[in-house]
Amino acid sequence: MSINWFKYSSPQTFYPLAGKMIPWFAFLATIFAIAGLYISFAVAPTDFQQGEAYRIIFVHVPAAWMSMVIYIAMAGWAALGLALNARLSAMMAQALAPTGAIFTLLALVTGSLWGKPMWGAWWVWDARLTSELILLFLYLGFIALQSSIDDPRRADRAGALLALVGVVNVPIIYFSVKWWNTLHQGSSINMGAAPKMAATMLMGMLLMALAFWMYTVAVALMRVRCIMLERERSSDWVKALSVSTGEKL
Amino acid sequence: MQWTSWSAFFDMGGYAFYVWFSFGLTALCVVWEVISLHKRSKTALRLSKILAQG
Numbered sequence: 653m654s655i656n657w658f659k660y661s662s663p664q665t666f667y668p669l670a671g672k673m674i675p676w677f678a679f680l681a682t683i684f685a686i687a688g689l690y691i692s693f694a695v696a697p698t699d700f701q702q703g704e705a706y707r708i709i710f711v712h713v714p715a716a717w718m719s720m721v722i723y724i725a726m727a728g729w730a731a732l733g734l735a736l737n738a739r740l741s742a743m744m745a746q747a748l749a750p751t752g753a754i755f756t757l758l759a760l761v762t763g764s765l766w767g768k769p770m771w772g773a774w775w776v777w778d779a780r781l782t783s784e785l786i787l788l789f790l791y792l793g794f795i796a797l798q799s800s801i802d803d804p805r806r807a808d809r810a811g812a813l814l815a816l817v818g819v820v821n822v823p824i825i826y827f828s829v830k831w832w833n834t835l836h837q838g839s840s841i842n843m844g845a846a847p848k849m850a851a852t853m854l855m856g857m858l859l860m861a862l863a864f865w866m867y868t869v870a871v872a873l874m875r876v877r878c879i880m881l882e883r884e885r886s887s888d889w890v891k892a893l894s895v896s897t898g899e900k901l
Numbered sequence: 902m903q904w905t906s907w908s909a910f911f912d913m914g915g916y917a918f919y920v921w922f923s924f925g926l927t928a929l930c931v932v933w934e935v936i937s938l939h940k941r942s943k944t945a946l947r948l949s950k951i952l953a954q955g
Contacts, residue, residue, distance in 0.1 A: 693910070694903065694904075695903075703914040703915070704913040704914035704916050705916040707913070708919060708920055711924055751934065754930050757930075758926065758927055761923075761926060762923040765923050766923070769916055867931065875938055875941075877942060878938060881945035885949050885952060891952060892953075893946070893949070894948075894949035894950040894952075894953055895953050895954070897946055
């Protein structure tokens with residue numbers, strides 16, 4: 653059996669499909685979040701150095717991971733939109749940006765709330781923190797640039813270029829703790845090396861990361877549906893849909 | 902289970918402010934994002950309906 657993927661590359665056919673997918677991703681996000689929070693607070697032991705403050709790791713690290721993963725996904729969709737001149741890809745990039753910005757802000761704020769009791773400072777200008785702050789500016793720049801250009805196709809192209817140039821920042825964030833002497837600690841998980849943290853802590857972190865990931869897919873699909881409705885406002889399919897849903901005027 | 906009592910749980914070993922602020926803000930962002938998207942979708946549908954019927 654072959655699926656005609658191109659069928660789903662038009663907003664008209666993708667809109668109902670996305671609507672069917674949202675509850676599943678929301679459900680998965682809820683399950684992973686319940687399991688992750690249970691391990692974070694009830695199962696994971698107290699840290700012998702940091703006491704209970706270390707529990708911030710269960711939101712901080714997954715939020716920081718998502719901030720980078722979403723940027724790469726956003727840039728990927730933007731590149732695809734640029735290369736194929738595909739409007740749905742560009743809409744996906746646009747739909748991911750605000751969620752990426754929120755996770756970046758959360759990574760920065762929860763990091764600050766962790767840094768204050770452990771380092772004695774809310775903020776230091778070390779490479780990890782600074783490059784993550786630049787990531788926030790890249791997201792905000794992408795959103796501002798797209799919304800400042802009236803023609804949506806031109807806005808897509810300009811946004812895509814900014815997103816692609818900004819990709820260089822992601823490996824800088826990731827490797828900053830290796831390349832420079834940072835106050836920020838090293839990676840929580842290293843490829844090819846046994847994790848140094850307790851298995852339960854690792855499990856809690858991974859479950860929270862999965863919850864954030866599923867949540868991201870759900871809200872990105874919600875937002876892409878909004879973008880489709882807004883951009884194709886005067887098209888027949890949106891008009892027919894808006895009449896059939898019975899929204900009050 | 903790590904906690905001897907609920908008050909010990911809420912106290913988070915003296916780090917209550919830092920821990921609960923982190924988790925609370927995250928929860929707040931999630932709730933705000935979902936509600937605002939819900940509203941945005943309703944507004945878009947309402948506008949299209951006006952266009953369709955006008």
